[in-house]
Amino acid sequence: xxxxxxxGAGSGPAERRSGTATDRLQRLLxxxxxxxxxEVVGLAxxxxxxxxxxxxxxxxxxxxxxxxxxxxxxYCPIDLSYEGGEIMVSQAESMDRPLRLGTDEAxxxxxxxxxxxxxxxxxxxxxLQRTIAKLEAAAGEAAEASASVAVHMxxxxxxxxxxxVAEAMRQDRRLHLSYYVPGRDEATERDVDxxxxxxxxxxxxxxxxxxxxxxxxxxxxxxxxxLTVLDVAAEVPESAExxxxxxxxxxxxxxxxxxxxxxxxxxxxxxxxxxxxxxxxLGDGRLRVVLLTPDTxxxxxLALRLGEEGRVTAPAGLAREVEDEATAALAQYA
Amino acid sequence: xxxxxxxRLLSLVVCLLSASRYLTAGQIRAAVPGYPETFDAFKRMxxxxxxxxxxxxxxxxxxxxxxxxxxxxxxxxxxxYELPEIxxxxxxxxxxxxxxxVWRQAELAGAAAGALLKLRAAGIExxxxxxxxxxxxxxxxxxxxxxxxxxxxxxxxxxxxxxAAGRAxxxxxxxxxxxxxxxxxxxxVAGFDRDRGSERVFRLSRIDGPVTFTGPAxxxxxxxxxxxxxxxxxxxxxxxxxxxxxxRIKPGTGFGLRRRASSDKxxxxxxxxxxxxxxxxxxxxxxxxxxxxxxxxxAEPVDLREAVIRKLKGALA
Numbered sequence: 309x310x311x312x313x314x315x316g317a318g319s320g321p322a323e324r325r326s327g328t329a330t331d332r333l334q335r336l337l338x339x340x341x342x343x344x345x346x347e348v349v350g351l352a353x354x355x356x357x358x359x360x361x362x363x364x365x366x367x368x369x370x371x372x373x374x375x376x377x378x379x380x381x382x383y384c385p386i387d388l389s390y391e392g393g394e395i396m397v398s399q400a401e402s403m404d405r406p407l408r409l410g411t412d413e414a415x416x417x418x419x420x421x422x423x424x425x426x427x428x429x430x431x432x433x434x435x436l437q438r439t440i441a442k443l444e445a446a447a448g449e450a451a452e453a454s455a456s457v458a459v460h461m462x463x464x465x466x467x468x469x470x471x472x473v474a475e476a477m478r479q480d481r482r483l484h485l486s487y488y489v490p491g492r493d494e495a496t497e498r499d500v501d502x503x504x505x506x507x508x509x510x511x512x513x514x515x516x517x518x519x520x521x522x523x524x525x526x527x528x529x530x531x532x533x534x535l536t537v538l539d540v541a542a543e544v545p546e547s548a549e550x551x552x553x554x555x556x557x558x559x560x561x562x563x564x565x566x567x568x569x570x571x572x573x574x575x576x577x578x579x580x581x582x583x584x585x586x587x588x589x590l591g592d593g594r595l596r597v598v599l600l601t602p603d604t605x606x607x608x609x610l611a612l613r614l615g616e617e618g619r620v621t622a623p624a625g626l627a628r629e630v631e632d633e634a635t636a637a638l639a640q641y642a
Numbered sequence: 643x644x645x646x647x648x649x650r651l652l653s654l655v656v657c658l659l660s661a662s663r664y665l666t667a668g669q670i671r672a673a674v675p676g677y678p679e680t681f682d683a684f685k686r687m688x689x690x691x692x693x694x695x696x697x698x699x700x701x702x703x704x705x706x707x708x709x710x711x712x713x714x715x716x717x718x719x720x721x722x723y724e725l726p727e728i729x730x731x732x733x734x735x736x737x738x739x740x741x742x743x744v745w746r747q748a749e750l751a752g753a754a755a756g757a758l759l760k761l762r763a764a765g766i767e768x769x770x771x772x773x774x775x776x777x778x779x780x781x782x783x784x785x786x787x788x789x790x791x792x793x794x795x796x797x798x799x800x801x802x803x804x805x806a807a808g809r810a811x812x813x814x815x816x817x818x819x820x821x822x823x824x825x826x827x828x829x830x831v832a833g834f835d836r837d838r839g840s841e842r843v844f845r846l847s848r849i850d851g852p853v854t855f856t857g858p859a860x861x862x863x864x865x866x867x868x869x870x871x872x873x874x875x876x877x878x879x880x881x882x883x884x885x886x887x888x889x890r891i892k893p894g895t896g897f898g899l900r901r902r903a904s905s906d907k908x909x910x911x912x913x914x915x916x917x918x919x920x921x922x923x924x925x926x927x928x929x930x931x932x933x934x935x936x937x938x939x940x941a942e943p944v945d946l947r948e949a950v951i952r953k954l955k956g957a958l959a
Contacts, residue, residue, distance in 0.1 A: 329647040330694055334756065336652055338763035345765030357762055371645075375653050377660075379672035385656050402659040405724035406763035410699040411795055413757035416750035420741030423778050435733040439741075446728040456794040458870035459780065459824040474776075488897050493934065495897045507778035510827025533901065553779065554746045573810065580847050593810035613933035615956030634957040636936040641951050 335360070336368055337407055340386065343397045344404045351393045369395065414447035415454035422454075426461040427507070463512030465529035470505075473514055473529065476537045477502045483516070483542075486534040487527055491606030495533055500525070501542035508553055515551060517544045524548050560585070564600035567607050568622040571595045575617035578610070596621075608633060650676035654691055655700065659723060663707045664715025692716070730766050738768040740777070749782040749791065780824065784846035789853035790831050793819045796859040799836070803850040812850040817842070818862040821870030832873035833862075843874055883919035887927070888942040891916050895937035898930075915941075925949055932957075 335358055342357065343349055355365040372386050385401035397404075418440065425436040444451045463470075476483050487496050500516035503524065507513075511528055518525040566585075571578055573593035578584075586598040601607060604626050611620050611630040620627040653674045658665065667688060671677050677684045695702050701722035704714055730738070738761065742754035758768050782788075786802065793800045800819060803812040816836040823830045828845060835842035889899060890913040900906055902918050909915040920927045928949035931938055940947040 329644045329651065330698055332644075332648045333651050333655075334698060335759075336648070337655065338759050341765075342763040345763065358759070371649060371652065375649070375656055376675060377653060377657050377673045378675060379669070385660060401656060402720055403656060405720075406760040407699060407723060408725045409757055409760060410753070412750060412753035413760065415795070416745055416754035417738065417741050417757045419750070419780075420744035420754065421737065423744055423780070424737060424741055427776050427778065435731070435737055439730060439734040439737055442728055442730060442734065446726045448726070453795040456821045456864070456870050457791065457823070458821060458873070460826070460871070460874075461778065462826065463776075464826070488901065490898055493895055493897055493937070505776040507776050508827070509781060510825070512776065533897070554781075574807075576805075576807065591810075609933040609935070612935050612954070612957055613929045615929070615932065615953040616959050617956070631958060633935040634954045637932075637939075638951065638954050638958075640936060640939045641947070 332368070334407075336372055337403065339368055340372060340388075340397055340400050340403045341406045343388070343395050344400055348394050348396050351390055351395060354395060366390065409447045409450050411450045411453050414443065414450040415457065417443060418447075418451055418454040419457050419459065423459050423461055426459075461507065462510070463507045463529070464510065465512035466532075469529050469532050469535055470512060472535055472537060473502065473505065476542075477505070479537075480542050482538040482540040484536040484538055485527060485532055488531040488533050490531070491603060491609070493609075496520075499538065500527070501544045503544055503548070503550065506553060515553075517542075517548050524551055526551060526553070560600040561602060564602050565604055565623065565626075567599045567601060567604060567620065567626065569597050569599065569607075569611070570619045570621050571597060571614070572617045575614050578614070578618065604629075612637075646676055650674060651691060651694065655695065655718065658702065658716060658718040659720060661717050664703075664705050664717050666713050666715045670716065725760060725764050728761070728764055728766070730761075730768075732767075735766050735768050738766070742768075744778055744780050746779055748780050749787050781827075782829070784829055784849070786831075786846045786849040786853050787822070787829060789855075790819060790822055790846065793853070793855065793862075794822055794831075797862040797864070798855045798859055799857040799862055800853050801856050802853045804844055805848045805850045807848070815844070816856065817844070820862075820864045820868050821873045823870055823874040825874050830874045832870075883921045885920055885922060885943065887918050887920050887931075887940060887946055889916045889918060889931070890914070890939040890941055891934075892937045896934055899934065899938065913939075920946075928953055 339354075339358065342354065351362050351365060355362045358365065360368070369388060369390055373384070373388055375386050376382060376384050385399070386397070386403065387399035388395065388397040390396075421436055421440050421443070425433050425440065473483065482499055482501050484497070484499050487498060488494070489496055498518055498520040500514070500518050503515045503517065505512060505514055506526070511530065513526045513528055514532075515524060515526055517523075569578065570590070571594060576593065576595055579587050579595055579597050582597075582599055584597040585600050586596075588596040590596055599607065607620065607626060608630055611618060612634060620630055653676065654670070657670065657673050665673070667685070670688070671681075671684050677687060692702055701718060703717055703719055703722070705717070706712060706714060738758065742758050745751040745754045761768055790800065792798070799817065801814060801816045804815045805812040817831065817833045818836065819831050819833040821832050823832060828847065830843050830845055832841065832843045834840070883902075886904065889896070890909060891899060893908070893912075893914055896914075896916070899918055900916055902920075903916045904919055905915075905917040907915055928946055931940060931946070931950050932953040940950050
């Protein structure tokens with residue numbers, strides 16, 4: 309199933325713009341210690357770190373500078389300047405340290421760090437272990453809840469293949485892949501220039517420039533039948549962009565065929581396993597699902613594997629192909 | 643309006659952080675600009691402000707000053723407020739950005755970004771660098787992830803509708819959650835199932851409808867020594883192959899089967915004879931062979947052959 313987007317769940321500082329009053333308050337409380345810990349820091353650099361424009365940053369600085377407490381005697385607790393594009397805080401009262409980490413904040417980083425620490429491969433784990441220990445110490449109680457989330461990092465990739473791909477990437481070399489395409493039951497041969505390794509939805513993928521397709525492609529490492537590191541430097545074209553893997557691996561296209569399947573109870577797993585456009589309950593645990601696909605060969609295989617637990621109801625031509633194939637296969641057992 | 647509120651909350655935080663003793667509501671009202679004139683209106687706004695600060699994790703304490711009158715006052719203890727000293731070496735700071743990136747657009751992405759901001763504010767240079775190696779990503783497309791994370795975080799029991807495999811309709815389930823676990827890219831929640839009276843595991847993608855909290859924070863006790871990692875274990879791994887199938891496969895086809903072959907030779911009659919070890923598990927292997935249609939014929943064993951024939955007949959029924 310394609311992941312559902314969450315509104316407002318930003319991925320980096322750039323997406324944490326001043327939304328509500330409390331969002332902005334959090335930024336203001338972090339801004340003073342940010343400058344204090346660096347003594348002097350550029351406006352542009354700071355705006356970048358906080359994901360705001362320079363004008364928004366100047367508004368923030370003005371607001372901090374204007375804070376006034378009226379009693380017992382009126383005074384301004386914060387004094388700062390940003391002349392010449394350099395910010396300096398000369399008086400910060402009791403605001404010179406950031407607020408401690410909340411449970412969600414500490415957990416997000418700790419879960420991420422523990423995932424990285426568990427990745428297979430020869431990389432140095434000591435930096436991760438040290439960071440985890442320091443962050444746990446700094447977060448205190450806020451770190452405890454992170455232990456109730458665990459992520460198994462088995463990407464189901466053959467270890468030797470993964471190690472050789474990683475090695476080729478370090479040396480910037482081109483790879484020759486013999487790659488299995490199960491939907492067509494084909495072994496394909498291609499030269500690829502590696503871009504990055506990804507662990508997504510429990511599988512390890514190589515993102516690479518495929519010289520046969522002349523496009524960026526993802527290759528599941530458990531489907532690599534054989535691999536040769538070529539004595540040629542990898543050449544990823546300037547125009548090649550990373551795939552947007554965060555919006556789901558499956559991207560429907562207007563040219564896709566619309567396939568309708570009816571599933572009995574034991575065929576319901578199809579709705580969990582494949583990205584469905586529509587899922588309709590038919591009663592008695594039966595489901596109707598609609599899939600979009602550029603190539604129906606894999607659906608034919610799926611229908612054969614489902615047997616009586618699933619039926620292609622549209623398009624009619626595909627339903628006939630499934631029947632013909634099953635008939636031909638049965639004839640061989642006669 | 644929003645700007646005035648930010649100014650007021652900021653002044654309130656600075657005021658309470660700087661105070662060396664508890665400040666009464668009256669003293670706060672005198673010091674912090676932006677509150678309304680009448681005391682009742684002030685009280686209402688001050689109550690809301692306190693809630694908002696606490697929601698941000700600001701430790702607003704209530705108490706009375708020793709040796710003074712009984713009126714309750716407020717303060718923010720700097721020790722409780724401040725992030726303790728944390729210093730990271732460059733190689734340690736470098737991994738922080740990677741760790742935050744795990745969440746990308748998933749549930750805790752905003753929290754990860756907030757944490758990085760505070761650490762940068764503590765003087766740490768956590769850059770978003772790309773490093774060679776694997777980039778792992780977590781996806782939390784299941785709507786149940788958010789409430790179940792809150793439930794394990796706050797130790798609260800929950801109930802939800804669950805569509806178990808092989809059941810016609812969803813059932814209502816009551817769970818004391820102990821941990822949320824991702825295995826092979828899928829999310830599970832494990833804990834004590836109050837309906838069954840024992841430990842159970844549920845898959846988040848099968849949770850149907852909303853997750854409801856059925857008790858207050860802190861009312862779930864996780865058994866000592868529980869390790870979330872071990873809650874969802876080996877049961878979804880393929881059992882080791884113990885039998886061997888003899889398959890006849892058309893040349894140039896059946897790569898998926900041949901990949902696991904222990905022997906693969908031409909049979910002399912235009913077909914290849916391929917021997918593949920397989921495990922006895924729930925008819926999965928017969929289903930898989932059926933997906934190759936007329937390219938593959940099972941010679942042995944008989945039960946596998948019959949299972950494939952049944953499957954193919956099912957596709958015609």
